[in-house]
Amino acid sequence: MERENQRVVLVTGASSGIGLACATHLAGRGFRVYGTSRRGTGGAPPGTMTGLGSVTMLTADVTEDHSVEQVVGSVLSREGRLDIVVNNAGMAIAGPIENTSIEEAKRQLEVNFFGAFRVCRAVLPAMRRQGSGYIVNIGSIGGVIAIPYQAMYSASKFALEGLSETLRLEVRPFGIRVVIIEPGDHKTGLTQNRQLTEMSGTDVYQESFQAALAQTARDEQGGPGPEQIARLLYRIVNKRNPRLRYTIGPGAQRAAVWLKRLLPNSVLEHGMRTYYGLGG
Numbered sequence: 506m507e508r509e510n511q512r513v514v515l516v517t518g519a520s521s522g523i524g525l526a527c528a529t530h531l532a533g534r535g536f537r538v539y540g541t542s543r544r545g546t547g548g549a550p551p552g553t554m555t556g557l558g559s560v561t562m563l564t565a566d567v568t569e570d571h572s573v574e575q576v577v578g579s580v581l582s583r584e585g586r587l588d589i590v591v592n593n594a595g596m597a598i599a600g601p602i603e604n605t606s607i608e609e610a611k612r613q614l615e616v617n618f619f620g621a622f623r624v625c626r627a628v629l630p631a632m633r634r635q636g637s638g639y640i641v642n643i644g645s646i647g648g649v650i651a652i653p654y655q656a657m658y659s660a661s662k663f664a665l666e667g668l669s670e671t672l673r674l675e676v677r678p679f680g681i682r683v684v685i686i687e688p689g690d691h692k693t694g695l696t697q698n699r700q701l702t703e704m705s706g707t708d709v710y711q712e713s714f715q716a717a718l719a720q721t722a723r724d725e726q727g728g729p730g731p732e733q734i735a736r737l738l739y740r741i742v743n744k745r746n747p748r749l750r751y752t753i754g755p756g757a758q759r760a761a762v763w764l765k766r767l768l769p770n771s772v773l774e775h776g777m778r779t780y781y782g783l784g785g
């Protein structure tokens with residue numbers, strides 16, 4: 506098998522949706538793929554292995570330092586190297602900002618932002634020593650255009666944009682490439698796994714919150730499958746100098762990213778209020 510296809514990959518959140526599609530797609534092309542899930546081995550200790558087709562699954566929770574260190578250590582001790590890391594593990598919390606507790610906000614950022622940050626810190630020493638590596642963060646179009654009633658989700662993805670942009674500058678001298686993929690709505694488990702803030706149903710925002718939430722769910726469940734993101738990932742890790750950002754998803758959502766750059770904010774805001782049924 507060609508050297509190209511023997512590269513070692515770690516995909517966080519590989520039990521479902523985008524992570525599962527990315528892990529199996531790369532494994533199908535001969536990469537040596539490790540995936541993580543919190544429940545992959547039924548509560549067994551971190552670093553325990555099970556098989557998911559040709560993907561080796563390891564238990565890890567990206568919100569825990571020790572768990573992340575253990576899983577990265579496990580891959581490195583087996584393979585002696587780590588070429589590609591996909592920071593994909595994530596979840597969504599929805600609710601009006603006014604009724605979001607500090608704990609709920611922290612929980613959201615703990616997974617989507619600090620989780621990716623933790624993994625970056627854990628893999629960078631090995632990638633620096635190798636003098637090569639790809640870190641691919643799964644952001645969101647919601648990290649470019651904020652989604653109503655998903656402020657903490659958007660904040661976590663905006664933060665990931667900043668981390669990716671800076672990390673790219675810092676590690677390029679060591680041969681490490683950093684990329685952020687910004688998916689629009691795709692059909693995955695994210696919709697079903699979305700958590701609502703505890704006070705979300707009991708307040709004056711109820712009507713527009715429900716309208717916005719229903720629109721988001723329709724867009725996700727009516728969206729494309731995650732396989733196209735996996736194919737994009739494959740193209741990215743085969744480029745010597747990939748771009749910082751890749752936006753992928755339904756045409757209207759990709760167009761909105763461009764319009765945000767070109768149009769006054771008032772125009773986009775009007776479109777968002779109308780689209781999500783927010784009133785005002």
Ligand SMILES: NC(=O)c1ccc[n+]([C@@H]2O[C@H](COP(=O)([O-])OP(=O)(O)OC[C@H]3O[C@@H](n4cnc5c(N)ncnc54)[C@H](OP(=O)(O)O)[C@@H]3O)[C@@H](O)[C@H]2O)c1
Pocket residue numbers: 517518519520521522523524541542543544545565566567568593594595596616617643644645646647687688689690691692693694695696698725
């Ligand atoms: N679907 C979309 O429309 C969309 C759009 C833009 C961006 N994204 C992003 O894509 C990524 C993947 O989401 P998805 O849509 O594929 O959703 P999904 O089907 O719900 O998959 C989420 C994955 O993340 C893992 N995960 C969740 N919390 C975790 C934690 N604390 N530690 C470790 N793993 C954890 C889950 O694994 P376990 O539960 O087994 O641990 C699962 O494998 C997320 O970062 C999401 O924000 C999705």
